[in-house]
Amino acid sequence: MAQVRQTKTEQRIREALVSLLAERGFDSITVSDLTRRAGIHRGTFYAHYVDKYDLLERQINAVYRNLADILEGDAEKPGNSAGEMGAGSRDFIPYGRVLGALSYIRENYPLIAALTANGTDQRLYERAKQLLGGLVERGAALAGTKLDFGGVPETYGREMMLAGVTSVIWLWIKNGCPEEPRVIANIIWKNKSRSLEECVLS
Incomplete structure (x- = not known):
């Protein structure tokens, strides 16, 4: 069950990245932008990725x-x-x-x-x-x-x-x-x- 939640969280983060990249360049995207778009907490993001x-x-x-x-x-x-x-x-x-x-x-x-x-x-x-x-x-x-x-x-x-x-x-x-x-x-x-x-x- 935990693995399913992790996969869904990673998918949401990936989808947030894709949508934000389509709107603006990578350099202008922040972790806060990604977490807001994905609907997750910053701590959740950092549990999966360094930055x-x-x-x-x-x-x-x-x-x-x-x-x-x-x-x-x-x-x-x-x-x-x-x-x-x-x-x-x-x-x-x-x-x-x-x-x-x-x-x-x-x-x-x-x-x-x-x-x-x-x-x-x-x-x-x-x-x-x-x-x-x-x-x-x-x-x-x-x-x-x-x-x-x-x-x-x-x-x-x-x-x-x-x-x-x-x-x-x-x-x-x-x-x-x-x-x-x-x-x-x-x-x-x-x-x-x-x-x-x-x-x-x-």
Whole structure:
């Protein structure tokens, strides 16, 4: 019973944070603002969080863990499952997992928009990029292959590869996630291997 009360209290605090972030910037929010909005005492807040920075960081961490669970899936199966777009054992950013992550983002858009300042805060962006990088590298290792960036130094090649995918997702968040997750997953899938020259019509 105590655990249920704790979960409900944390949910109220999270909802207060989300609503206040939607109204104003994080810097202008106080613990008093959060407790008033959540309808709790300051002592109750401090029983759960050290301060507002701890609250924000823990919400970001929770979203990151959920995305990691979705994207990493079965670590022994780097490719797509049958029936997904472009299924193949060498697809290290699997379509089905990307679609799952996009669906999670859209279902939790108010929280993610608040935590990312509508896609402008880079903390989750950088962590999502690292997550995708780990997924690709793990898939390559499991397949017994190495990443090849066509002569581009690995640091830069890796950044170009991962930033392209992550930037599409973040633009979608900035725009309010208007398209269905499958539309964005298809855009990522179709364009993740296209070069700049291929994007220019002759």
